[in-house]
Amino acid sequence: MGHLSNVLAGAAALAAVLVPEAAAQSCSGVTGRFQPRMGSGYRSSVLATGLRNPRHIVVDSAGNLLVAEGGSQGIRRLVLQDNGNIVCVSSNTQIASGSTNHGIALSGDGKTLFASNNAAVTAYSYDAATGQVGTGKQIVTGMAFQGTHPTRAIAVSKWSPDTILVARGSSSNIDTSTTTQTSARSMIKAFSISKGMQTAHSYNTGGEVLAWGLRNIVGMTEDPLFGGVWSVENQMDDLRLNGRDIHTDNPAERMSYHGVLNATENRYKGLNFGYPSCVPAWDPQNVGISGLLVGGLFKPDGVPSVAADECANNRMTGRLHFHAHTAPLDVKFNKNSTAAYIAFHGSWNRNPADGYRVTRVDFKDGQPVHAVTSKTAQVPVMENSNVGACPNSCFRPVGLDFDQKGRLFVSSDTSGEIYVIYGA
Structure with missing residues (x-):
């Protein structure tokens, strides 16, 4: 696959001015540590504080919020109630202990809860009305922590209800063993839930490779209307090219498309996205390779050798x-x-700091409205008022999920908070 360098430039980004949020209504006894700046048309409130490293989150079929707390702290259930024009917590209880460090998901019918830690994915029966959780059953194993990236993002398909996707990152910044699929790292695999409930899958030898050559996938989702699977990836640190430090503005982080799981023929299934030998450019001018565009793949220093045209012609790039x-x-x-x-x-790998925000990218007919090469696809939604204080004195967004009323919940791990964004 080429890097789609011939895609026309996208439409100009939608204008969105970030403004300090006006004094917001707050839940009784809940005081957030930070005052976000909100994009035009959005407002926020703090739902909960004092959580222990909240990571990914999911709203259940009864409208409760389930939170995976990092460090194998377990899963918490926040029962929600409307309070004027905001939502608040009426009860906060732990429903599973020692079960997760990052990932959480629900089956399409809402009756099975899945959680991941660095070694396994565990399934539980779940009653949304009562919060009752059954005995856990490991359905994917063999992923024990090996080096740099212990998170295991998971996603359950609604278009292919017996399928759970599990991502496993690299073991180091440049994991040379991931040039082959047998490493079972830097990839997304699909597993049958029903078969895993009978006999646990081994991540190393089981499942089907959906995509590989992806350094560290920490978030995945499925488009609710069109069924496409999307992932977001953390790319390489400390990048150098021909001995020159280019890491401040390269490589690009990326959002990648993996097709529709239940499609008769998914031409995106099994594609290699280049890591560790090929990385995507964010600032092509700084890279200094003639003809390189945003998202175009190139070979930096210190990575396994590839043929001269391999990055440009035989590896898939992200969609944004x-x-x-x-x-x-x-x-x-x-x-x-x-x-x-x-x-x-x-x-941590950039000075001045960047990130620490929630943004929106607009879609039409199942694909982003902006071109692959766009640098203006992001619309501001919520960010820190003082990014210079990050990472130690700011909120750091991790997990996202919508409820049926269109409210967007956001976890912040370092500050132990959950925010709610209205207007999304």
């Missing part, structure tokens, strides 16, 4: 690209699939 080291950790669509919202956690 984002500022280097902004660390996208989750992506979710609104209910009519006109926009995808992305949580950028921010990275």
Whole structure:
């Protein structure tokens, strides 16, 4: 696959002015640590504080919010109630312990809860009305922590209800073993839920490769109307080319498309996205390769050798690209699939700091309205008022999910908070 360098430039970005949020109504006893700046048409409130490293989140069929707390802290259930023009928590209880460090998902019927830690994916029976959780059953195993990236993003398909997707990142910044699929790293695999409930799958030898050559996928989702699977990826740190440091603005983070799981023929299934040998450009001018465009793949220093034209002609690129080291950790669509919202956690590998925000990218007919080469696809939704204080004194978005009323919930791991965005 080429890097689609012939795609025409996209439409200009929608104008969106970030403004300090007016004094917002708050839930009783809940005081957020930070005052976000909100994009035009959006407002927010703080739903909960004092959580322990909240990572991915999911809204259940009864409208409760389930939160995976990092460090194997378990899963919490926040029962919600409307309070004027905001939503608040009426009860907050732990429903599973020691079960997760990042990923959480529900089956299409809402009756099975899935959680991941660095070693396994576990399934539980779940009653949304009572919050009762059954005994856990490991359905995917063999992913024990190996080095740099312990998260295991998961997503359950509604278009292919027996399928769970599981992402496993690289073991280091440049994981040379991932040039072959046998490493079972830097990839997304699809597994049968029903078969896993009978006998657990081994991540190393089981499942089907949906995509590989992806350094560290930390968020995945499925388009609710068109069925396409999308992922967001954290790319390489400390990049150098011909001995020159180009890491401040390269490589690009990216959002990639993986087709529709239940399609008769999915031409995107099994594609290699280039890592570790090929990385996408965010600032082509800084890279200095003639003809290179935003999202175009190139070979940096210190990676396994490839043929001269391999990056340009035989590896797939992302569908949209984002500022280097902004660390996208989750992506979710609104209910009519006109926009995808992305949580950028921010990275240690850039000075000045960047990321630490939630943005929107607009969609039409199942694809972004902007071109692959666009640098203006992001519309501001919520960001820190003082990004210079990050990462230690700001909120850091991680997980996203919508409820049936169109409210977007956002977790912040370092501050132990959950925010709600209205107007999405």
